[in-house]
Amino acid sequence: MKSKSKVGIILLLILALLLVACNGDKPKEDEAGGDQPKENEVVDDGEDIKETTVDEESEEPPEEDTAGDADVVKLGAVLPLTGSQATTGANLKVAMELAVDLINNSHDLDWDLAKNEGIAALNGAKVELLFGDCQSDATIASTEATNLLEQDISGIAGAYASGFSAAVAAQALEYNVPMICGSSSSASLTDGKTYDFASIFNRIAANDEMETIEFYKFLQLLNDEYDAGIEKVAIAYINNAYGIHADEMFAQYAPEYGFEVVAQVSYEPSITAADTEAAQVIDAKPDAVFHASYIGDLTMFAQAYNAYGYQPKMIMCYCGGFQDASFADVAKELGVNYYAGGQASAAVLTEKMPVFKYVNEKYKAVTGLDIDGPALEEFASIILLAQAMEAAESSDPADIIEALRSNTFDAPYLTVGKIAFDDNGQNTHMASFITQLIDGVYQVVYPLDEYVTAEPIVNK
Known part of the structure; x- marks a missing residue:
């Protein structure tokens, strides 16, 4: 038994000596070619000093907040482009497209929004306006609104008839996306009790x-x-x-x-x-x-x-x-x-209002008609979304919602000259005469x- 114990002790001593010898050949961790950095270890690569980790989640660079830097900001609009109100819808579409032109391109007007190219606070981001055709039907208006909202739009406008607008607003509420309704007149839209979408809904026109x-x-x-x-x-x-x-x-x-x-x-x-x-x-x-x-x-x-x-x-x-x-x-x-x-509009006022005159001329060049009240109000809906992004310095819907309720916006194309919304989304400045x-x-x-x-x- 004693001889077996001596043999075992000798074997253990030999194994220990071998391990020491192997470790002696290994470079130290702080020398070149050492192990990968430990978690949160600072590494000097000879250029910039960067903090790295070995967490798998950090292998991809963190996503940047591009709300204020987007090259293009998408907005949506639901209008009756076919059906019983298609003629009106087509004219409203022209007015909205005119608004996009004023936002995206520089125009010779005494109005900063029209002078600039794109949204200045978003590094000149341009607006892309996507349309949905409600076919003069409230149920379809709801579906078209959802289709637009699924495309990550920053705001939505429309939809002319009060019933269409209510349907669109209900969907905008689900996505917490701001809606600006230009011309619908039913007072129930902004009475604060008929519908529950007051938090995201804003109406420019005077209500009935x-x-x-x-x-x-x-x-x-x-x-x-x-x-x-x-x-x-x-x-x-x-x-x-x-x-x-x-x-x-x-x-x-x-x-x-x-x-x-x-x-x-x-x-x-x-x-x-x-x-x-x-x-x-x-x-x-x-x-x-x-x-x-x-x-x-x-x-x-x-x-x-x-x-x-x-x-x-x-x-x-x-x-x-x-x-x-x-x-x-x-x-x-x-x-x-x-x-x-x-x-909200009358061609006889063009000589008294240079910005309105310019807008009317641009609209008439396309439609052959002077711009009417609903068309001017829907024009304003797109302008306001751009102004709200400018004020918020963001294209994030939540920021736009807040900006719409906390600012008074310049409206040189209206006789009243300005637009502001109360807690229920009604424009507090009478836009019509x-x-x-x-x-x-x-x-x-x-x-x-x-x-x-x-x-x-x-x-x-």
């Missing part, structure tokens, strides 16, 4: 509540200053979100301003003739008629009124069809001067300020 109040003030002016004798009022309205809410505002404010409601006539969007509905309005014998109609149906009503020989003292029109420049030709052909309504079609020309008749171009004409 604001317009209703202005309309009644205008009628009071006609009574006081022009002895119009307007006491009884009626309304014809399209049966959709836009028309229904306009009717509610019409009825709500009439007593407050001393007017009696004698008829509220609804009609379907699919209407192909307005003879029956026009007769219902006429039978109520109103002194003035309100209309919440698009261009096709307003034209049908105008022709029906004319065929019946009906001559009201005034017809007050909520945005929509009245603002379509082609309706001026309808009124002129009928030889009537009693159509009036809210409008009242125009009257006089001999086929939109004349500014109210409010009585430096932009008035004519006295109102009352059909007595």
